[in-house]
C-alpha cells in the first residue's frame with residue numbers, strides 16, 4: 329500500500345469536505361469575490377479537516393486556472409491540475425510553508441518567517457503560511473507572529489490551525505477570520521468509510537464500520553486509520569476483526585447486556601459476561617462502555633429530548649433501542665446498579681481477574697429479585 333488511506337483520500341476541493349458546509353461556503357464566496365482574508369484561524373477537534381482546508385485555500389489563492397479562466401474562477405474552487413495546485417498537493421510548493429508549532433515550538437521558523445515574509449513569493453501569487461498546533465508557539469514566537477499579523481504584506485496569507493482555541497493569545501485571535509470545525513457524526517464517518525472501502529474493493533460488514541466510526545469519536549482521520557489497521561490484519565473487515573483489534577465490543581453487544589440488566593435477567597447477564605470474557609473481550613473496556621450506555625439510558629428516562637444530543641454519535645437502531653430501554657428504568661434499582669458498576673470499574677483495573685468485580689456487581693444488584701427462596 330503506497331499511501332495511507334487518510335492521505336490518499338484527503339479532500340481536494342471544498343465540495344469534497346464532509347460536514348463543514350458552512351465553512352466551505354464562506355471560503356468559496358470569498359474566492360469568487362477575490363476577497364480572501366490575510367489571516368485565518370481554523371479551530372476544532374483533530375481529524376476534522378483543518379489542515380485539508382488550509383491546503384485547499386492555498387491552492388485557491390494560487391491556482392493558475394482560476395487566474396486565467398473567468399468561468400472557472402467563479403466556481404470558487406481550485407482546479408487541482410495546474411502546476412501550483414499539483415505542487416501544493418504533493419507538498420513541493422516553495423511558497424506554501426507548513427510550520428508545525430508542536431515540534432520545536434516554532435522559534436526558528438518564526439524568525440525565518442519574519443525575514444522571509446517581506447520577500448515576494450518566488451513563483452506564486454501568494455505566500456501561504458500554514459501554522460499547525462498554533463497554540464504551542466512559544467511566547468516569543470507568538471509575539472513575532474502577532475507583529476506580522478498586525479501588518480501582513482499584500483502577498484501573504486496566514487492560516488493558523490489549533491485543537492485548543494482557548495490557549496491562543498486573544499491578541500492573535502482577534503486578527504484572524506475564525507472558523508470552527510465540527511466533529512463528524514457517526515453517519516458521516518460510516519459513509520466515508522464505505523466510500524473508501526468501495527474504492528479499495530474491501531469487503532466490509534456494516535456493524536464493523538459502525539464500531540470503527542464510533543471509536544473514532546468524530547475524527548475522520550482516526551476512522552480512516554482504524555479501517556486501514558483492521559484491513560492490514562484481515563482482508564475482510566468483519567465485526568469480529570474490529571472487535572479484536574480494538575479490544576472493544578460492538579455497539580449492540582453493549583446494548584444487549586444493558587437490556588438484560590434492566591430486565592433483571594441475572595442468569596442471562598452472567599452468561600453474557602462469561603462468554604465475552606471467554607472470547608477475549610477486554611472486560612475493563614466493556615464495563616466502561618456499559619456504564620456509558622446506562623448513563624445515557626438513565627438520562628433519556630428523564631428527558632426524551634436528550635436523544636438529539638446522542639443522534640450524532642449513534643446509529644438509528646441504537647437510538648431506538650436506547651429509547652426502549654429508557655422505559656425500563658426504575659430509579660431505586662438502577663441507580664445503585666450503575667453505582668456498583670462504577671465501583672467495579674475502578675476495582676477491576678487492579679484485579680488479576682477483571683471479570684470478578686463486574687460479576688459481583690451484577691449479582692449484588694440482580695441477586696435479590698432472582699433469589700430462589
Ligand SMILES: Nc1ncnc2c1ncn2[C@@H]1O[C@H](COP(=O)(O)OP(=O)(O)O)[C@@H](O)[C@H]1O
Nearest residue numbers: 334337338346374375376377378379380548549
Ligand atoms: N471534513 C472532512 N471530510 C472528509 N475527510 C476528512 C475531513 N476532515 C478530515 N478528513 C480526513 O482526515 C484526514 C486528516 O484531516 P486533517 O485535515 O489533517 O485534519 P485536522 O487538521 O483537522 O486534524 C484527511 O486526510 C482526510 O482523509
Ligand SMILES: [Mg+2]
Nearest residue numbers: 378379460489
Ligand atoms: Mg492538522
Ligand SMILES: [Zn+2]
Nearest residue numbers: 391407410413
Ligand atoms: Zn489549479
